[in-house]
Amino acid sequence: VQSAGSAEQQAKAAQAEAEAYQSYTELIAPSDGVILAQGAQPGELVGAGFPVFTIQATDGHWARFYMTETSLAGLKNGDRVKLKLIATGQELEGKIQSIAAAPDFAVKKATQTAGETDVRSFGVKVELPQLPEAAAIGMTLQWNGKTEG
Structure with a gap:
């Protein structure tokens, strides 16, 4: 009887382990969206953190601009901009949602001339509350400056 009880405990432990592994096979998107790219095929073994799908969230629209540090003067979160x-x-x-705290890259590198410095670029994320019907993901927006008021 004791041996049978031991075997039952081992079987229950094996079942719990299998159920834990099975829970790792479910992918859950962080938000609703459109799949833009697929990085793995069904049945393929991937490591933790591997991007299986790339999605474009459909719960909000935004654009990212890279602005030189000289263009950022006077801009802050919440400012309205013309596009x-x-x-x-x-x-x-649009409305500025965030301005990167650190530069992404240099758009102009200093040369050997005395007094020159690098001009760095900062990411600016702009929320787009209303897009026209004709707008599609990935279309180009032109920055036309801050709105008045």
């Missing part, structure tokens, strides 16, 4: 959808020529308004 233009290149494909249609439509004027849009």
